[in-house]
Amino acid sequence: MTKKLFRYLAVAILGISASLVLNQQTNTVEAKSIIKTVMHDAQACDLYGDKVKGKYAAYTQVKVDDDPISFRFKPFAPGYKISGKNKYIKASNIDGVKRKVKHNSFVYATSSRRADSRLLKKGKTITTYGNSFKFKNGLRYYRIGGPKKQYVKAANLGKIIGSNTEETTVTVKTKGADITDYAYIDSDDEDIVKRVKKGTKFKVDYAQYSSMDIDDPDGYEYHIKGTDFWIWHRDVKADKKIPIHDYKFEHFTYIMFYKDTDVYNADGTKQDHHGQKIIKQGGFIKVNKLLYIWIKSKNKAELFYHLAGHQFYATDLPDGSSGSDVINVGQGYVKKKDVKFIDGLKLSPSNTPEEARQAAKQDTNKKAE
Template structure:
């Protein structure tokens, strides 16, 4: 099912933290979502919207009803999933659509470890679709499932890396009179060249927000850009028509980490000293703030190591002074906030880059002076 939830992102800015809104596929059940009947090609564990295993599995070659448009759920590895229609269950699109892999060596098709499925020989250089992960046969070797409805397998060692996702690849045709700009994204956005009306491209990713908004100049809500396969060049949705809808990725959530301030929060320096802003702190706020590191810092005043997030922004909305009033914002410079004072909201989950013991050891020379 195509689901929507609004997220608010905030980042460092000139003057005050900039907040902008973008839509994310969420997990709210809606009525009359287009569905389709598909065949499960590989036994599929079902998951909930948070990536936790659901109490359901769907066996291979079973026909099931799923929402027509696949979605990217908000957890790593941000792969496409199909929602089981009428249920809060999702299965990997790879188990239905499969992915394409290059054939490195001439390969026979097997039904079991000792019996070929047919006399077919898949020659080196070809491309075939595989479903799901590998399975281990009695001979100790691993195989990928291909085809059906009978079980057919090709030895995994004879295949190369994934060359295309069948779920995330389609043809885009330029429909704009006068041609469509092709945008190159590399440390910003620039127009690489133009494509004539009627030109077709294979595209392999649909992206919303961030660069999509910059390219679209807010021409439409939730603009989408399509990546031309094998390049870092992109086409704007209003300039092309695609043969099928692709699941939408959200650049920010797949590349960055965000926290939220649910209370007025103190800021610390890298040496564990609390910053003094004359009684002001970062204000409780609804926006999501970008962070890029999670680490332990020794806090001398508490005589212990605490877990901290490193803030990407420098200037943030500020709480009032104890007596009221005060500047609307504070500049925290290279600031850190305790993980226990904030909440992780979305994006890439960070792991500590050190241990509490390492933070204590690193602080010893400084405290000994």
């Protein structure tokens, strides 16, 4: 496989910061539009799953980009972008998901009337669309088809076992293509499991960015279904596009310092670096926690990010002299309002303002003992 480079480069050459620059290249190829049928009433949302204006009724058609995406919230399920608009629909409302039948099941049109004479036998894999419906009898059902009403009791079906949006067939187009045993790599070392012949076909069910390749800035690999193995996308031709997941952005959160920023301790007191602050800087700064900290001087709780890094480039001293190039913040925190969320996993607070107040009160009592 062609030698690869790191997808991300550290801002600090000294290795002193968790500040990262995402070396992404803009895809200049315009997405093509395709027509999809909405199989379950769908609410439009943004990339992070928050509702936006727009609802799409079941069995209506909608124009979407043909390049599905993965949402930036757990479980990072796939979705489609509405063509020409900054809004999305969950793919489960369009393509559906796969489930196993746990108990022999009939197909219903209503809670009291069957849609037809079919019996879905235990062990069969079927496609369901969207969330379940609660019928008049108090039981929940999943839609399995249409446009006529077809539902199966939710209790008779298992958990999601696959996504129709994320599965496709790939055909090897490169002579002696490599199969490796993992997708996300941070070095040039790879464990090659075997090489396969041109024309070999594989079912794949997941795609994930690995590292950046010199010849291919959008380097990603396909997961071969039912195995622990992966194959690089440049070596194959896929029957259809599937969403490409990004490990870094599905596991970490990134902010930027849009202004010179003060750093705080876990007790809400401002750190003293002789007047120096973290300097305004672009790039991607990794944080790993969002929480409320009680500010005793203000008698209120505020939201803070916990910095994953410990050393950052610094402003000059108040008198204008350069001082130290960097400051060591240790277990440092920055106010959420002082920084800007850039990308990655959108964090939720790990505590409440009241919990922060009680923690501060307990800490004060301990110090007084």
